[in-house]
Amino acid sequence: MHDGFRPALVAVLALIGLGAVAMALNLSARLPVGLWLEALLAPSADDIRELLVHYSVAPRAVVALIAGAGLALAGAVLQQALRNPLASPSTLGVSAGAQLALSLATVAAPSALLAGREVVALLGGAASTAVVTALSWRSRFAPLTVILSGMVAAMFCGAAASALTLFNERMLTGLYVWGSGALNQQDWSVAGPLGVKVAVLAGLVALTVRPLQLLEMDEPARSLGLSVVRLRLVTIGLAVALTAVIVSAVGVIGFIGLAAPALARALGVRRLRDRLAWSAAIGAAILFATDALLQAAEALAHLNVPTGAATALIGAPTLVWLASRLRNPAPVETERPAGPRVRRVGLAICLLATAVPVALLASLAIGPAPGGGLSVAPWPELAELLPWRWPRTLGAGAAGAMLAAAGLMLQRLTRNPIASPEVLGVSSGAALGFVLALLFAPSPGLAVQTAAAAAGGFLVAGALLGLGRGGRLAPEQLLIAGVALGAMFSALLAILMASGDPRMLLVANWMAGSTYDVEPAVAVGTMACAIVQIAASFLVVRWLDLAPLGRPFMLSVGASPAVAGLGVLALCATLTAGATLAVGPLSFAGLIAPHLALRLGFARAGGQLAAAALIGALTMIAADWLGRVVYVPFQVPAGLIGMLIAGPLLMWLLQRR
Known part of the structure; x- marks a missing residue:
């Protein structure tokens, strides 16, 4: 008998047995036991229950x-x-x-x-x-x-x-x-x-x-x-x-x-x-056992879950x-600026800061023309359009800034240039927290939604910190763990989406990154949240400069890696929660913006943080505008535009490694 034969056989038989029990429960909810064999082999054409078992189950x-x-x-x-x-x-x-x-x-x-x-x-x-x-x-x-x-x-x-x-x-x-x-x-x-x-x-x-x-x-x-x-x-x-x-x-x-x-x-x-x-x-x-259990749940509890x-x-x-x-994974090199370092960081930041309101105004004023193409709306027309355009544009820009700041901190903390709230599953965790609050909290207000989203994001971020504590996981292993956690949370979201709750129709549009339903109060709240939290992020700049140098170096200069990790992850979770509530879990601004800041020559954490936040705002403003004009009269969610842009960028980054 070959090695592993007996335990493998036991595992297969146990799974098949579990599936058989679940299938029996499913069949018992449909027709009497005495008719099972007849339904499987030669169903009566006059009995819909037997036909259903024979041709479906x-x-x-x-x-x-x-x-x-x-x-x-x-x-x-x-x-x-x-x-x-x-x-x-x-x-x-x-x-x-x-x-x-x-x-x-x-x-x-x-x-x-x-x-x-x-x-x-x-x-x-x-x-x-x-x-x-x-x-x-x-x-x-x-x-x-x-x-x-x-x-x-x-x-x-x-x-x-x-x-x-x-x-x-x-x-x-x-x-x-x-x-x-x-x-x-x-x-x-x-x-x-x-x-x-x-x-x-x-x-x-x-x-x-x-x-x-x-x-x-x-x-x-x-x-x-x-x-x-x-x-x-x-x-x-x-x-x-x-x-x-x-x-x-x-x-x-x-x-x-x-x-x-x-x-x-x-x-x-x-x-x-x-x-x-x-x-x-x-x-x-x-697969047999899993699907049989799901069929039994559907038959007994009317719970429909995609396999x-x-x-x-x-x-x-x-x-x-x-x-x-996995043993001895390939070492990951921290990406360095491709071009010369910015000598006048303040001036460069001011130029980026000036570009944000310019892009905001351009996004508000430029739109699809009635006869095709683009046009700049004259003031009387723009005044009528502003109530529809400014909340979504402002919300998208603020969310992009927060995601970019969170992405930069995650990349430095994990020492992985491909880390971001979206890739590591932090956004999926925040989205799950929001959906659970929407389903189970009585009349959840914005504060409850934000707290639930932050808790979900912090749960994922904390799990990643625990997995990687003490260097147990290399940066690439930590990245894969984050992607897997994100997939698990996305699966839970899919199960909730399949519940048939009418509120899930709104959630489906929001999950694609749509800014269409952003209200003025949400836009202003997101902007205020971005300003306060990004300002607070500058308090951990020293930790962000030390984190890529490794745990031993941080200890040698008197910094506590545990305290630094918890502080940075708390900021990442709250930043991601605020952004997710505005634009959903999909955008990848948290991946794109830090790399663009690095390519522009911002090497130190403080300058890169400010530049990344501004570039993130510009990215999401542009994505929201493209979503409005690229496929008139339909609107493409800004998060989806961001994903389609980030995919090739991720591939390019991987190819260069």
Whole structure:
């Protein structure tokens, strides 16, 4: 008996048993026990309950088993091919690329879908994988760099898909629901073909097992005449194909391809052939049990939760655990100014400070012309437009300044140039706090909403500080942990969004970063919050100058890293909370602005903080203006514009590392 066989078998049987119990509860809520076998094998055409079980419940269970096995097998193959325990279809952006390709084809070229959804999804997944490969090439596919590249690609693809959904709501509403990972079935037309395709691809993977084993030893493999690059391309292609056929059939199911192989390794399965087989079995069992539990919750408590969101709750902690176990990650160099340092910091800050009101006035005055193009509104017309324009513009600018200040502090505190409230999940935590207050607090006012958002942001920031305390996690590991926590909070938000509460319709628009509903009181409050908190941030400038030098140096000069960390994180949480209430959790101004300030030559923390805040305000004012004029008569959320800009910037930063 091979190592790990018995514990792996116990785990699979336990998960299948849990799923079977949940499925029994689901069936018992639909029809008597005596009719179960008849409903599964030969349902009566006169009994709608039996037809529902035969054509919906049963094929859904089969599809869950097939999809779970295929995604887990794809994850195990990717991990072996890249020698990276964090690799999976989700973390490499393969699933998100396939979803974006299907969205694009649905809108721009519906005829392309006639060739097969699998072909379109395969092209999208392959394109996303190619981007990740290009971004990771310079680092020789260092594990953490590969995962960061994949997550950036996934975030950009997700933002682009959200933009398409926003502009083509009627056409893509079904695709949006499908993209959340819903396994709902209406007949057996998906289960049969999907099973055949996954079986064929699994057979092709089995043919590569022996050469895949040699990838663990690069030099001996080359000495035996094996083309390592070609083998990697072939096996990655098979994993992408597996993901594409599953995504095209059931939507995006996150993190199964990460959690199942990790569990197989943790249970002691060592041989590659066994690991692939047990990963597939565990993945099938995990998805079957998860979906069966969700169906039981829907049948008994009328709670409808997307399967993809539920699997993210499983995979995100797994990603944190795996990131913490990686040994000797590549060192991260703090980015230095590209150009000469600013000699007259005060003058440069004054110029940026002058640019903000100029941009504010230009955004208020310039808008779409009736006949197309842009025009400057004359004063009588502008006076009528101001009540509609100034609250959203002022709120966006203030939120951008706060996010930029929080991003700068996080980058210096974590010593990672890719850190920001949005990337580290602080914004998602603040958003979750706001939504919980909206749902459960009786008539929550602005103060309660702000406190709840700040608590959510501080919870994430505090968790990251705890994980990284004492240097236990390197900066890149801390970044991945933050992204995973953000994914977990986003999954919780998705579950709340699926609750059917009518208040969630307003939340959906706000979460995309829309400033359309910013009221004058909120705009003024956000501006006051920005002024007070950014001014308070200058009290920790000394800590921000010392933090990139490391914990030992801070102790040697009499600074307390713990006190500094708590103080800076408290400011980051409150800054992020105030900004999130105004523009939602998506903008990435907290990532862009500190880098632009650094590129302009602001090296010291004080000057960079002031410059970043002003640049953040300019960025969000510009994003809000672009959202008003780029697709008239529709309005694009400013946060979505920011994400589409930040995606390429993140890729550029990763490529340079």
